[in-house]
Amino acid sequence: MATVSEVMASLDAIAPQHLCMEGDPRGLLVGDPQAEVARLVVCLDVTPAVAEHARAVGARMIVSHHPLIYNPLKRILASEPHPGGVVLSCIKSDIAVACAHTNWDIAEGGVNDVLAGLLGLRNVRPVQTTYREPLLNVTVYVPAEDSEAVWNEMANAGAGHLTGLNYDRCGFWSEGMGTFRPLPGAEPYKGQVGTVARVDEYRIESITPAQKVPAVLAAMRKIHPYEEVAYNVFPLSNTGKEFGLGRVGELPEMLLPAQLRDRIQSALDFDAVRLVGPADKPIRTVAVGGGACAFLMPDAMKQGADALITSDIRHHEYMDAESRGFVLVDAGHAQTETPGARELASRLRAALPDISVDFVD
Numbered sequence: 016m017a018t019v020s021e022v023m024a025s026l027d028a029i030a031p032q033h034l035c036m037e038g039d040p041r042g043l044l045v046g047d048p049q050a051e052v053a054r055l056v057v058c059l060d061v062t063p064a065v066a067e068h069a070r071a072v073g074a075r076m077i078v079s080h081h082p083l084i085y086n087p088l089k090r091i092l093a094s095e096p097h098p099g100g101v102v103l104s105c106i107k108s109d110i111a112v113a114c115a116h117t118n119w120d121i122a123e124g125g126v127n128d129v130l131a132g133l134l135g136l137r138n139v140r141p142v143q144t145t146y147r148e149p150l151l152n153v154t155v156y157v158p159a160e161d162s163e164a165v166w167n168e169m170a171n172a173g174a175g176h177l178t179g180l181n182y183d184r185c186g187f188w189s190e191g192m193g194t195f196r197p198l199p200g201a202e203p204y205k206g207q208v209g210t211v212a213r214v215d216e217y218r219i220e221s222i223t224p225a226q227k228v229p230a231v232l233a234a235m236r237k238i239h240p241y242e243e244v245a246y247n248v249f250p251l252s253n254t255g256k257e258f259g260l261g262r263v264g265e266l267p268e269m270l271l272p273a274q275l276r277d278r279i280q281s282a283l284d285f286d287a288v289r290l291v292g293p294a295d296k297p298i299r300t301v302a303v304g305g306g307a308c309a310f311l312m313p314d315a316m317k318q319g320a321d322a323l324i325t326s327d328i329r330h331h332e333y334m335d336a337e338s339r340g341f342v343l344v345d346a347g348h349a350q351t352e353t354p355g356a357r358e359l360a361s362r363l364r365a366a367l368p369d370i371s372v373d374f375v376d
């Protein structure tokens with residue numbers, strides 16, 4: 016058993032909400048964060064059938080890729096099948112609903128990494144950067160004898176570990192002397208009220224992703240022995256890991272467009288893949304964008320892609336690709352995103368061993 020908010024914490028660790036595109040619904044959309052969940056349903060879309068399945072099996076929460084409430088609802092009526100009727104039936108059956116949409120497209124290991132993996136792409140990187148991890152310098156002053164313990168807790172909370180780097184607990188220590196005078200009312204760890212204290216201290220600094228700083232500061236305050244802790248947090252102009260939409264990478268071997276189509280059809284188990292572009296173009300570098308991502312074509316070309324695999328391609332986008340000699344592939348909206356939604360279920364299953372997680376197609 017877990018609470019809805021515990022499920023949300025796991026979901027946020029897998030598909031961080033700060034990676035969402037601006038204006039995209041995110042997180043918990045329906046339900047009570049304190050409610051208990053023994054069974055969770057994961058799906059691509061919260062259709063009436065998925066909601067009914069959740070109710071029938073006693074699942075108290077649904078996590079979908081596509082947001083159930085995408086546009087603000089002006090009314091919630093049982094007579095409207097989707098989304099109003101589904102929202103109403105979830106509320107009546109006490110089923111919480113959350114989503115991980117563009118954050119799961121962008122996150123490491125998400126929809127687009129899964130697609131890239133299914134095609135065997137190598138040297139995979141984002142097509143369009145949407146987020147550069149902001150970094151902060153966190154500096155704290157600690158009595159020498161407590162410095163190991165304080166730093167240990169800060170590093171456990173993520174201080175000095177930039178996302179994606181193979182180094183953690185990175186810091187810089189300098190020795191010095193701290194001074195302070197406790198005033199009446201103080202209960203100093205060192206020194207006496209009314210007397211200037213001089214203490215051997217370390218100044219410990221680290222570069223830390225901004226998202227982790229609240230946890231690092233909380234861990235530091237919890238163990239730091241001083242009544243009033245001296246620390247600085249300041250922004251840096253340099254940034255950490257880049258995250259983005261789509262993925263681009265190299266195929267293990269050169270393919271012609273028809274061979275690429277066959278490869279996609281078997282990888283996605285879908286036999287209606289459509290493509291435009293020169294039939295004799297050798298394809299080595301491929302971009303993927305699960306769902307409707309034809310807008311990534313200019314960025315994909317800039318990254319050296321010979322082809323873009325996405326869905327919901329419009330006539331003028333096909334025309335545009337054709338005129339540029341670019342191979343544009345429509346591999347189906349659900350077909351390009353379902354493997355990622357299935358992966359989300361696996362990740363939640365691994366993160367939440369106390370609850371059962373079903374994937375519903």
Ligand SMILES: [Zn+2]
Nearest residue numbers: 081306307352
């Ligand atoms: Zn989609």
